[in-house]
Structure formats: structure tokens, C-alpha cells
Amino acid sequence: MPKPLVDVDAVEAPAFCLADELLPFTSAWHSHRKHQLLYSSQGVIHLEVEREQWLLPPQRAAWLRSGTRHRIRVSQPVSLRTVYLEPKLVRVPPEGECRVFTIEPLAREMLLYSTRWGPERPPRDALADGFFGTLALLLSEWASGAQEWRLPRARTPELERAMAFTLNHLGEPISFEDAARAARLSGRTLSRRFEEEAQTTWRRFLHDARMLRAMELLAEEGARVTQTAYAVGFESLASFTHAFHAFTGERPRDFRQRVARGSEPSLRAAASSSIR
Structure with missing residues (x-):
């Protein structure tokens, strides 16, 4: 990734939006003194914090x-829109x-409109301050439906x-024993590590x-559901469709079409995915 043109931590404005067109890259570990809202209007972002990682296709923000x-x-071109907010603006920050969280229509429009005020905006601007103040108030409500x-x-x-072995072989018929050998641990020890460190099973x-990999692939231009199913290790389209619907609340075809046209998930899908 090229060096950023803007030192966001040096910007005096209490809130602003930075619009970036990104090519494939992996950033260094870093932090900022302001709160952030990360949103990709096109393309998929992998986001990692200390103990968790997420996939952010369009219609989802962090x-x-x-x-x-x-x-x-x-891993593909991304249109990133990042809103930076001084901590004092967010009176009730999300936990x-x-x-x-899934982007609602209002949140999407506000995040896109916020590009009007970039890092070069004046530190004092009544209209910008009012806009970002409203966005900050809505933030807790939006984030309450975290996925x-x-x-x-x-x-x-x-x-x-x-974990790295597993992620690098998602399209293959790998086994728990394969992962244990890659970790150089016994099966019993690896099972315990997953439970204690990750609070899950292998x-x-x-x-x-x-x-998550299927969601990433389906968000790419020209994606095909059948090819995606095989690419993530499923031997039949029916079993993949069932698993994907149980995970997201949407059929793969519907997810692909919705992401392609930039629309929102149905209320039924949103409700289904929120109860996992």
C-alpha cells in the first residue's frame, strides 16, 4: 500500500471522512486516536483486531x-470510506x-454523504459539526445489532x-488430524486450545x-454460485446452499445479486442472521 497522503491523527477537525480507493494489500498493525467507522461501498475488507477478525463486504460496517x-x-479493489470521530462526540459509545453491523439505508447514505467533508475541512464548520454529531448519536443504535x-x-x-493451515486449505477435504499435524500438537491438545483460546471448535x-470465504467470493464481479461452492470445499450445490442460508439468512444467489446491485438484505434475512 502506498504511504497515506494524510496523517489522519494530525487532522484538527473533530470529525471527517477519508475516501480511499485501495488495491490489494495488507496494512501494518496500527491504531488511531479517533473512533473509526469503516465502510466499503465496493469490494470486501478483512478486518482484524487482537483476538477477532471479520469480513466486511458492502452492506456491512465496523x-x-x-x-x-x-x-x-x-484481495481486490476496494472503495473504502472511513469516518473519524473525536471520542468526545460519541457520548454513548458501542460496547x-x-x-x-449490517448497514441500514440511512447509515449507508450518511456514510456516503460524509465524503463531502474530508480531512481538509475547516476545524469549525457548523454544518459539518451538526452532521457528524447526528451520525455519532445514531452510531450506538446501529452497532447494537452487531453481527x-x-x-x-x-x-x-x-x-x-x-488456523493458518485451515484458512489456506478451505477448498480441500481437510481433517482435524491434518490441522493438528500442521500445529505440531496432539489432537487432544489442539481441541483444548480451540476451546480455551478461541471459545469454539475446529x-x-x-x-x-x-x-466467510464464500461471501467474499460471491461479492466479486462475475461470481458463480456453483464455482464458489466447490472453491470452499462443498461437494454439492444443495449442501452449500443450505449451509450458506443457515449462516447468513440468504441463499447464495440472492446474496450475490444483492451485493452486485448494492441493495440491503431483506428483513427476513437480517432477522435470521441476527439470531446466530
Whole structure:
């Protein structure tokens, strides 16, 4: 990634939006003194914090508390819109250091409109201050519906090796024993590591990783559902469709079409995915 043209931590304005057109890259671990709202209007972002990681396709945004160490990775061109907010503007911040939530129509329009005020805006601007003040007030409501579409991150090298092996072989018929060998641990020890460090099982980690990878692939231009199913390790389209619908509340075809046209998930889908 090229060096940023703007030092966002040096910007005097209490709130602004930075619009970036990103090519594939992985950022360094970093943090900012302002709160952040990350939103991709086109393309998919991988977001990682200390113990968790998320996939952010269009129609999903992330709240990052000020000072939260994170990094992002993109594997295709991304149109990133990041709103930075002074902590004092967010009177009731969402819980936790990071919250990922489905974008409502109002939130989407406000985030896109916020590009009117970039980092070069005057520190004092009544219209901009009013706009970002309203956005900050709505933030807690938006983030209250945070999605559980995420993966844990490892805290030890052994579990990191097992997770990395799994993520690198999502399209293959891998087994728990394969992951244990990659981690150089016994099966019993790896199972305990997943439970203690990640609060999940290896099989659940594999399943969720496959679903998140499928969402990423389906968000790409020209994506095909059948090819996506095989690319993430499913042997039949029917089993993939069933698993994807159970995970997201949408059929793969509907998800692909919605992302392509930039529309919102149906109320039924949103309700289904929110109860995972």
C-alpha cells in the first residue's frame, strides 16, 4: 500500500471522512486516536483486531474504538470510506473495541454523504459539526445489532499454525488430524486450545471460515454460485446452499445479486442472521 497522503491523527477537525480507493494489500498493525467507522461501498475488507477478525463486504460496517490496534487486508479493489470521530462526540459509545453491523439505508447514505467533508475541512464548520454529531448519536443504535459473522484469532503460535493451515486449505477435504499435524500438537491438545483460546471448535472454525470465504467470493464481479461452492470445499450445490442460508439468512444467489446491485438484505434475512 502506498504511504497515506494524510496523517489522519494530525487532522484538527473533530470529525471527517477519508475516501480511499485501495488495491490489494495488507496494512501494518496500527491504531488511531479517533473512533473509526469503516465502510466499503465496493469490494470486501478483512478486518482484524487482537483476538477477532471479520469480513466486511458492502452492506456491512465496523465500529472501532479509539486506540484499538487493528489491520486490514484487501484481495481486490476496494472503495473504502472511513469516518473519524473525536471520542468526545460519541457520548454513548458501542460496547467493546470493535462492533460489526449490517448497514441500514440511512447509515449507508450518511456514510456516503460524509465524503463531502474530508480531512481538509475547516476545524469549525457548523454544518459539518451538526452532521457528524447526528451520525455519532445514531452510531450506538446501529452497532447494537452487531453481527456474529467473525472468526477468532489465535493467541499462541501453535493455534495460529492450525488456523493458518485451515484458512489456506478451505477448498480441500481437510481433517482435524491434518490441522493438528500442521500445529505440531496432539489432537487432544489442539481441541483444548480451540476451546480455551478461541471459545469454539475446529470444525466450527472451518465451517465459519468457509462461509466467510464464500461471501467474499460471491461479492466479486462475475461470481458463480456453483464455482464458489466447490472453491470452499462443498461437494454439492444443495449442501452449500443450505449451509450458506443457515449462516447468513440468504441463499447464495440472492446474496450475490444483492451485493452486485448494492441493495440491503431483506428483513427476513437480517432477522435470521441476527439470531446466530
